[in-house]
Amino acid sequence: MPETLYQKLEKDVRYIEGLKACFNCGICTAICPAAEVSDYDPRIVVDTVQKRDESELEKLLKSDTIWMCGECLSCKTRCPRGNTPGYIIQALRALSIETGLFIESHQGRKQLAVKRTVGDHILKYGYCVYIDEVDNDMYPEQGPVWKWLRENRESMLERLGTSYKKNQSGTLRNTSQESLDDLKKIFNETGGTKRLEKIEKDSAEKAKELNIDFKEGKDDYFKYLYNE
Amino acid sequence: MKTRKNEIWAAYQKEIANDHYYFARSCIRQNFFPAAENLYIDILRNALGKDIYDDARQTTCTGIAYHSGLIPLETTMTVIARQFALMNEAGYENFVVSCVTSFGLYVETLETWKHFPETEQKTREALKRATGMTFSIPKNLVHASDVIYKFRKKITEKINLRLKNQSTREPLKIVDHIGCHYAKIFPQEGLGGAEYPYVLAGLIDEWGGQHVDYPERRHCCGFGFRQYLLKSNRGYSVSNSKKKFDSMQPFKPDLIIANCPGCTFFLDRWQYVIAEMEGKTYGENGYGIPVLTYEELAGLLLGYNPWDIGLQTHQVTVEPLLDKLGIVYDPEKKYKGRNGEDIGIPENPQVLRCC
DSSP: OOOOHHHHHTTOHHHHHHOSOOOOOOHHHHHOHHHHHSSOOHHHHHHHHHTTOHHHHHHHHTSSGGGOOOOOOHHHHHOTTOOOHHHHHHHHHHHHHHTTGGGGSHHHHTHHHHIIIIIHHHHHHSSSSOGGGOOTTTOGGGHHHHHHHHHTHHHHHHHTTOOTTOSSSSTTOOOOHHHHHHHHHHHHHHTHHHHHHHHHHHHHHHHHHHTOOOOSSSOHHHHHHHHO | OOOHHHHGGGGOOOOOOSSOEEEEOOHHHHHHSTTHHHHHHHIIIIISOOOEEEOTTOOOOOHHHHHTTOSOHHHHHHHHHHHHHHHHHHTOOEEEESOHHHHHHHHHHHHHHHHOHHHHHHHHHHHHHHHSOOOOOOSEEEEHHHHHHHTHHHHHHHOOOOSBOTTTOOBOEEEEEOOHHHHTSOGGGSTTTTTSOOTTHHHHHHTTOEEOOOTTTTSOOSOTTHHHHSGGGTHHHHHHHHHHHHHHGGGOOSEEEESSHHHHHHHHHHHHHHHHHHOOOOSSTTOOOOEEEHHHHHHHHHTOOTTTTTGGGSSSOOHHHHHHHTOOOOGGGTTBOGGGOBOOOOOOOSSSOOO
C-alpha cells in the first residue's frame, strides 16, 4: 500500500518536534507577524494537522495557507505546550513539494521564483544573495545608495577592502570551484538537487496548463510568480 | 534607574570562548554592508588582540533558502557539517557566526542531532560520501556580537568617546533589535534570552548611552524569508518594520543598533520606502533614524573613519549621529572610490533627507 500523507509527514523530525498537543489557546496567532498582515492563523494550522484527517491534510498541502508563515519562529518561544507551528509549516512545505501539491496554490507555485533566485545563487556563487544579481528593478526598495554602490562596485568594494571577484579569503570573495563542487555533491547526496528539479518539472506542467511561457531564468512564468 | 526588571537578563548567560575563533561569514552582510565583517575582524585582531581565522573555502549555510521552504533539512545540515569540517582542518574549535539566521540554524542543527542522534549519523555519512570529509562538533559556538559583548569593557578601555550628545552631554537614546533567530528559537543561547535581550543593550549601557525598551522591541523586522524574496509578498516585510518604527518613534531614538544582517538591512531600507511612499520620516528634520551594526558602533567609538567602515553604504544617512557624537568627518570623501576616484554620488530620494 502506498504511504499515506500522514505516514510521510510523521517521518519529518520537524513535525515530531513541532507538534506535541495543541489546546487551541491561540497565543501563536496573537504573536504571529504573518497573522497580523495576512489571512493566516497558525492555531488553525496546528489544530488541523492534529486532527489526523487525511483529506484535511491534503487540502492544507494544496493551500496558500502553508506559504504565508515568515519563519520568524516567535511561536516557538510563546507556545505554553511546547509546540512550534513554524516547524510544522516547514514539514508541510517539504511534503507539499514532494507530493507535487505545491503547484495547486498560487503561493505554492511561487517556490519556482524562490528557486530561481536564492536557490540558483547558492550553486552558482556559493552565496544565498550576491550583488551582481540584486538590481533595483527587482529590488526597488534597495534605493539610490545601493544603485550607486552597485554601479560602481568594482571601485567601491576595493575602496572598502573587500575581496570581490578575487580568489582569496575575505568579503565577497569568489567561491572556489572546489567549494562549489562540494555544495553540488552535498545537494546531490541529500535530496537538495532532487527538490530543486522537482520544483522545475512540476512548474513546467503548471505553466503549460496556465498557458504562460516557461523556459528558464527570468522567463514569463517567473515574472508572473515574482511580481503578482 | 536600575530595577529588578533590568536584572532579569542576568539569568541568561552563556559560555563565550576567550580566543581562537573560526569566522563564518554572512551572505547579507557581505553584500549590503560590505565593510562590516572586515571591521569586525580588525577589531578582534587589532583592538582586542584575538586570533580569528577567515577561511576562503567556506560557503553560505543555505539558511535563507532553508527558511524559505526550498532546501531540505538534510542538505542544510550537511552544508553546516562541511563548515565544521573546514574549522577542524584549520585547527580551530570555537565557531563564531556572523549571521543571526545562520546562528539559529547552527544551533538548531546541533539540537536536532542531540534529540535525534540518527540525523547526526546520516549527516556524517552524507558528508563523507559527498566530500570525503569528517568533522567534530565545535567546543563553543556563538554569534559574532556575543564576542563584542564579552569584551565590551576591554573596548571601553580603548575609547575616549561615549554615547552622549556632545552638545547637551545627555546620553543618546538608543533602541536595539536582536533578531528573532538570535534567541526566540533557543532562548538559552541568547544573552538575556528572548524576553530581556542584553547582547546589544549591554553595549549601550557600557558605552554610556540610554537604552530604550520600547513596546515592539521584540517584534520581528519582517524579513519573512520567502515573503521578502518575492516582490509580490513584500508588504509583509515593510508592514512589520513599520510597526516597529511607529512604536519606537515617540521615544525619539538617536540610533537603532541591530544584531541580525537581515534586520539591519530592513530597518535601514524600509525607512526609505516608507518615506517615499507615505511621506513619513522617523528621525529629526526629515532624516531617518540611523541604523548601525554592533561593530560599526564599536568602530566609531574606537576612532575608525566612518567612510572607511562603509557607513556611506547605508541608505539612512548617518551624519546626524556623527554630529551628535562630535565625530569629525570629511563630507568630500564620503562617496569617493578606490584611490580617491570620483565615481559620482547617489541620487537624493524625494522625501527622505540625505546628506
